Amino acid sequence: xxxxxxxxIHLAVALVVLAxxxxxxxxxxxxxxxxxxAKAFQKFFTQKFPxxxxxxxxxxxxxxxxxxxxxxxxxxxxxxxxxxxxxGKEMFTKPFSNGKSYADCFAxxxxxxxxxxxxxxxxxxxxxxxxxxxxxCREANGEAPxxxxxxxMAALTAYMAFTSRGKPFDIKIPNDPRALEAYENGKxxxxxxxxxxxxxxxxCHVQNPGERIRAEILAPxxxxxxAMPIYRSEWSGMGTTSRRFTTCNSQIRGVPLxxxxxxxxxxxxxxxxxxxxxxxSGPGARP
Amino acid sequence: MMRTTIxxxxxxxxxxxxSSLAAGSEADYKAAFAAAEAANKEAGSxxxxxxxxxxxxxxxxxxxxxxxxxxxxxxxxxxxxLAKASIFQATSEKDAWKALEIH
Numbered sequence: 001x002x003x004x005x006x007x008x009i010h011l012a013v014a015l016v017v018l019a020x021x022x023x024x025x026x027x028x029x030x031x032x033x034x035x036x037x038a039k040a041f042q043k044f045f046t047q048k049f050p051x052x053x054x055x056x057x058x059x060x061x062x063x064x065x066x067x068x069x070x071x072x073x074x075x076x077x078x079x080x081x082x083x084x085x086x087x088g089k090e091m092f093t094k095p096f097s098n099g100k101s102y103a104d105c106f107a108x109x110x111x112x113x114x115x116x117x118x119x120x121x122x123x124x125x126x127x128x129x130x131x132x133x134x135x136x137c138r139e140a141n142g143e144a145p146x147x148x149x150x151x152x153m154a155a156l157t158a159y160m161a162f163t164s165r166g167k168p169f170d171i172k173i174p175n176d177p178r179a180l181e182a183y184e185n186g187k188x189x190x191x192x193x194x195x196x197x198x199x200x201x202x203x204c205h206v207q208n209p210g211e212r213i214r215a216e217i218l219a220p221x222x223x224x225x226x227a228m229p230i231y232r233s234e235w236s237g238m239g240t241t242s243r244r245f246t247t248c249n250s251q252i253r254g255v256p257l258x259x260x261x262x263x264x265x266x267x268x269x270x271x272x273x274x275x276x277x278x279x280x281s282g283p284g285a286r287p
Numbered sequence: 288m289m290r291t292t293i294x295x296x297x298x299x300x301x302x303x304x305x306s307s308l309a310a311g312s313e314a315d316y317k318a319a320f321a322a323a324e325a326a327n328k329e330a331g332s333x334x335x336x337x338x339x340x341x342x343x344x345x346x347x348x349x350x351x352x353x354x355x356x357x358x359x360x361x362x363x364x365x366x367x368x369l370a371k372a373s374i375f376q377a378t379s380e381k382d383a384w385k386a387l388e389i390h
Contacts (some may be wrong), residue, residue, distance in 0.1 A: 040389050191388050
């Protein structure tokens with residue numbers, strides 16, 4: 001009996017010591033807090049580039065210095081994505097062979113909704129990007145899916161982005177542990193080093209925005225998806241978010257995952273969420 | 288004359304040494320290639336394969352197809368080392384990624 005009491009006292013003392021000794025931030029760090037993450041993320045970039053307004057970040061490398069900004073202004077006179085935008089509008093409005101169209105698959109007929117994607121689909125328990133939603137729309141209407149990386153998919157998303165220009169990113173993380181897990185997975189993917197060059201997304205787009213990597217000026221991660229899809233001079237054509245993710249992976253000598261793999265969907269969810277409040281600027285043009 | 292004979296013998300000896308080495312290393316190549324492929328498969332299960340591993344595996348296969356098993360073994364061993372490095376990276380990054388996070 002005496003021994004039991006002593007053991008109970010020891011246990012109680014140990015618990016009290018643990019509760020007092022364990023710093024509260026240890027627990028805070030373990031609990032995902034997307035709101036705090038986004039705040040810290042945006043603060044990091046606005047402090048790093050104090051001359052830029054938050055909405056300037058959506059212009060990527062063109063926001064990084066005056067010369068680049070002038071180049072961007074000139075480019076916007078005759079934007080290289082214009083042909084894709086027109087093709088996208090035509091594709092978007094043309095009915096499928098069953099008479100339905102993309103407008104039937106989206107809220108508000110698909111106009112001005114790009115800023116809400118990716119969404120978390122509670123039914124599937126996964127993140128659904130705009131590109132994925134477009135292909136699902138096609139398949140639901142008996143059409144073959146499009147390539148995720150260029151041409152038609154870029155044209156469609158270019159048109160949808162254009163109808164959302166100026167609208168702030170408004171990504172929602174519902175009160176669902178699976179949504180929070182997807183967000184956390186996206187965050188982990190963003191910061192994880194990979195490829196023979198041992199780079200993470202953050203190595204370039206957090207640690208070195210504004211710096212050159214060979215001839216390119218690196219874009220800040222804040223607002224990086226707001227301009228998607230983009231015309232890249234380096235690609236001599238349009239590219240989607242999927243194309244951007246897969247080429248980033250191969251540039252650091254990592255084998256890219258298949259477009260719209262769960263990891264990429266979650267990454268897009270995370271990166272879009274932390275840019276909430278910044279306006280959609282897509283389609284964009286990049287060097 | 289004497290010198291020519293010596294050179295010829297030396298040449299023949301070296302040729303025979305090379306061919307016996309090559310004949311003996313086909314099995315080495317197969318073993319090295321299998322080990323590299325297994326390591327790269329493991330990297331794949333960690334979603335972290337490297338492009339250079341695939342390139343080294345392809346080089347190994349090309350060299351083996353030409354009968355150059357020395358080169359084939361060297362490339363396969365390089366592929367295995369690269370695959371193991373990618374596994375190490377994926378494993379250590381399970382926690383190390385947090386060091387880069389913005390707080």
